[in-house]
Amino acid sequence: MAEPRTRQFVTPEGVDLRLELAGVGERAAAFLLDLIILMLVLIAFTIAALFVLVGTGPAGGQAMAAIWLLGFFLLRNFYFTAFELGTRGATIGKRVLKMRVVARNGGRLSGHAVVARNAMRELEFFLPLSFFAYESSQGLADFATAGAGLLWSGVFVLFPFFNRDHMRVGDLIAGTWVARQPRRTLRAAVVERQAAPLYSFTDAQLGAYGEFELQKLEEVLRRGDELAMIVVARTIRTRIGWTGAQGDELPFLQAYYAALCTRLERNMLFGQRRRDKHAQG
Amino acid sequence: MSVPDPTGARFRDLRQADWERLETLIARIERGRASSLSNEDLFELPVLYRGALSSLSVARETSLDADLVGYLESLAARAYFILYGVQPPLWRRIAQFFAVAWPQAIRSLGRETGVAVAMLLIGTLAAYWMVSRDPSWFYAILPSDLAGGRGPHASAAELRATLYDPGDALAVFAAFLFTHNSQMALMCFALGFAFGVPTVLLLFYNGCILGAFLAIYVPKGLGLAAAAWLSIHGTTELFAIALAGAAGLHIGMAVAFPGRAARVDAAVSAGRTAAIAMLGVVVMLSVAGVLEGVGRQMIRADGVRAAIGGAALLGWLLYFYVLPLRTDAADG
Numbered sequence: 001m002a003e004p005r006t007r008q009f010v011t012p013e014g015v016d017l018r019l020e021l022a023g024v025g026e027r028a029a030a031f032l033l034d035l036i037i038l039m040l041v042l043i044a045f046t047i048a049a050l051f052v053l054v055g056t057g058p059a060g061g062q063a064m065a066a067i068w069l070l071g072f073f074l075l076r077n078f079y080f081t082a083f084e085l086g087t088r089g090a091t092i093g094k095r096v097l098k099m100r101v102v103a104r105n106g107g108r109l110s111g112h113a114v115v116a117r118n119a120m121r122e123l124e125f126f127l128p129l130s131f132f133a134y135e136s137s138q139g140l141a142d143f144a145t146a147g148a149g150l151l152w153s154g155v156f157v158l159f160p161f162f163n164r165d166h167m168r169v170g171d172l173i174a175g176t177w178v179a180r181q182p183r184r185t186l187r188a189a190v191v192e193r194q195a196a197p198l199y200s201f202t203d204a205q206l207g208a209y210g211e212f213e214l215q216k217l218e219e220v221l222r223r224g225d226e227l228a229m230i231v232v233a234r235t236i237r238t239r240i241g242w243t244g245a246q247g248d249e250l251p252f253l254q255a256y257y258a259a260l261c262t263r264l265e266r267n268m269l270f271g272q273r274r275r276d277k278h279a280q281g
Numbered sequence: 282m283s284v285p286d287p288t289g290a291r292f293r294d295l296r297q298a299d300w301e302r303l304e305t306l307i308a309r310i311e312r313g314r315a316s317s318l319s320n321e322d323l324f325e326l327p328v329l330y331r332g333a334l335s336s337l338s339v340a341r342e343t344s345l346d347a348d349l350v351g352y353l354e355s356l357a358a359r360a361y362f363i364l365y366g367v368q369p370p371l372w373r374r375i376a377q378f379f380a381v382a383w384p385q386a387i388r389s390l391g392r393e394t395g396v397a398v399a400m401l402l403i404g405t406l407a408a409y410w411m412v413s414r415d416p417s418w419f420y421a422i423l424p425s426d427l428a429g430g431r432g433p434h435a436s437a438a439e440l441r442a443t444l445y446d447p448g449d450a451l452a453v454f455a456a457f458l459f460t461h462n463s464q465m466a467l468m469c470f471a472l473g474f475a476f477g478v479p480t481v482l483l484l485f486y487n488g489c490i491l492g493a494f495l496a497i498y499v500p501k502g503l504g505l506a507a508a509a510w511l512s513i514h515g516t517t518e519l520f521a522i523a524l525a526g527a528a529g530l531h532i533g534m535a536v537a538f539p540g541r542a543a544r545v546d547a548a549v550s551a552g553r554t555a556a557i558a559m560l561g562v563v564v565m566l567s568v569a570g571v572l573e574g575v576g577r578q579m580i581r582a583d584g585v586r587a588a589i590g591g592a593a594l595l596g597w598l599l600y601f602y603v604l605p606l607r608t609d610a611a612d613g
Contacts, residue, residue: 009358012365015334017358073460077467087363088311100362104549108366111374116556120474122467169474173532174556175549181362184355186300187348189293215347222348261345268343 007165007177009106019179022099024160027168027178033093038079045071076126080118085111094178102179113174120170124156187222199255205240206263212276214264217257229253292344296336300356303329307359330360378560380606386557387601393527393534397484401523404488405495412496422493437501444503444510462518463566466525470559473529476537480529487522509583512590514573520597521565528555528562565597 009019049064056064083091089100089109101117103109160166165177220228226249233249236242236256264274306326309317318326337353344350387394411418416433465487472479491511498507535551536544572593580586 011334011357011361013331013334015338015357017361018354019358069460073463077463087313087315087366089362089366102362110553112553112556112560115560116552119467119556119559120471122464122471172545173474173548173552175552181358182355183359184352186293186297186352189346189349211345214345218347264345265343268345 007179009102009179011106019102019177021166022097022178022180024166026097026099026180027160027166030091030093030097030099033096034080034091037092038075041075042072045075077118077122080121081114084109084114084118098180098182099178100181102177104175104177109176113176117168117170117174117176120168120173124159124169198251199244199259201240201256201259203263205242206260208236208240208277209260210274210276210279211264214257214260217253217260221253221257292336292340293349296332299329299332300336300353303333303360304356307356307363310363311359326360327364330357330364333357333360378557382557383561384601384604384606386554387524387561388606389554390524390527390531390558393530394523396481396530397523397526400481400484400526401488401491401519404485405492406488407485408489408492409496409499410492412493413500416497419493419497422489433497435497437503440498440501440503441506444506462522462569463563466522466562466566467559469522469526470529470532470555470562473526473531473533473555474536475533477530477533480526480533484523484526487519491519506583509587509590512594513576513580513586514569514590516590516594517565517572517597518569520594521562521569524558524565525562528558531555531558568593 005021005023006018007021009017011017046068049068053064080091084101088095089102094100101109101114103113156169159169163172165171167177171177217232220232229249233253236253237246267274302325306318306322306329309315333353334357337350337357340346340350340353408418408422412422412433419433465483469480469483472483494511495504495507498504532548532551532555535547539547542550572589576586576589580589
């Protein structure tokens with residue numbers, strides 16, 4: 001049962017990496033972060049320009065104004081492109097939120113795809129914005145223009161909600177996806193190999209659960225929440241009809257986890273998988 | 282009952298060192314320090330990557346440790362994007378772009394370019410005709426920040442001054458025009474997505490600005506001078522805007538009439554050609570910006586201005602349509 005947001009992504013070696021697509025919320029957050037960074041850079045740039053202006057007088061002012069305009073233009077149009085062309089395929093905002101841009105066909109992310117998806121951003125975001133800014137500066141923002149502007153941006157803003165891959169229009173044109181790329185560290189196995197098991201279970205007792213429950217048990221053991229462990233241990237004992245020693249939840253759960261895992265994995269080798277406790281095993 | 286060997290214990294012991302080695306190598310590349318890798322590291326990388334992939338396959342089939350599988354998935358994906366995302370060196374990509382990809386993209390946009398140029402011309406003629414008949418149209422067509430004190434009621438001397446005297450804020454004005462026109466070109470491209478209709482309108486409007494502009498100069502006997510003044514950078518710039526519009530139309534047509542391909546696939550392949558053309562448009566607009574910022578202010582003679590503009594146009598046409606092309610796969 002694949003998660004709705006997981007997509008097949010088969011490498012040339014034939015292994016499916018099962019990429020997980022980023023959600024609309026995460027992408028909006030990353031974009032917001034990028035906008036804040038752009039804004040801060042622009043403010044710093046402006047302050048620097050003003051200092052130079054004070055230093056050189058009006059003659060240097062012309063040059064500074066020209067440089068400021070060009071700088072703003074470059075920043076607005078090339079910030080996203082430059083970062084997404086790098087090895088990480090992500091702007092700073094996307095990096096922080098652990099995402100990257102990926103070519104939908106599984107190939108490498110090409111330069112023109114990055115250019116296309118970011119040129120469309122102009123239409124999706126900056127055009128309505130500059131339109132509103134211009135209209136309100138002219139005092140012309142009447143009901144009709146505001147309505148048309150909202151409708152316009154609404155179409156693009158809502159676009160990612162209405163396709164199952166959460167693509168922007170830019171992603172659609174460029175043939176890209178935004179995938180989550182969490183960095184994970186390998187944690188120690190939940191249960192170390194034991195020289196001799198403290199508890200032993202019968203086959204019937206181990207047959208009570210399947211893979212789903214095993215992985216839930218793994219989560220509980222990793223979290224190490226004592227209250228949860230007491231509840232889980234009591235549930236398991238009731239279900240398997242445990243008559244042995246009570247108390248000592250942690251060793252009991254670890255032993256049960258190890259025994260269940262061994263049994264299920266051995267069955268897997270024989271081609272028998274058991275999804276959960278409802279499946280026939 | 283056998284001694285429990287919970288998942289991964291033996292499996293992990295055997296392979297964990299390799300995974301960790303791969304992880305450190307990837308982390309170094311991701312931090313942009315690929316050059317610090319030795320030759321042995323580089324030879325090792327694909328081997329370690331395949332090892333991680335096979336570990337992942339094995340773990341999925343034999344292990345129930347969700348944490349282990351998740352870790353291997355993340356590791357293999359990161360390694361994949363580094364190994365298969367490698368781009369050729371920048372200089373070769375740039376050379377390839379100028380030698381093959383750009384002219385090829387422009388050539389395949391021939392039909393759309395024709396339409397875009399026609400729209401510009403029709404706009405020019407229409408506005409010229411309207412402003413000639415009723416000068417008040419001028420103010421309806423031209424945004425005040427572009428008019429810069431020109432108008433139907435300015436005297437011949439005033440108009441002549443706008444053509445030959447360098448103003449005070451020329452550098453600023455040139456930079457403003459450059460960013461304005463680039464934004465305009467980007468918009469022509471992006472609006473193509475809406476079946477190309479707004480692109481056509483925008484091109485038409487651009488032509489209108491040009492026509493209105495000429496219409497106030499020609500009656501005062503300054504037609505040729507104005508044309509020369511415009512042409513020095515205008516040939517490059519208007520051509521660039523037309524190409525941006527053509528790129529937009531190309532996408533719009535693919536979305537509207539995808540033919541046999543699925544609509545999305547048609548959009549992607551059209552988007553590829555159009556994006557390469559757009560990269561070129563940015564280059565052309567920078568050239569136009571230089572011509573405008575330097576050439577127009579320094580050179581006052583009409584003949585020289587027209588010659589530079591004409592040479593530029595001829596150069597672009599030769600480069601795009603006449604130059605022989607190697608037919609390598611365009612890739613960028």
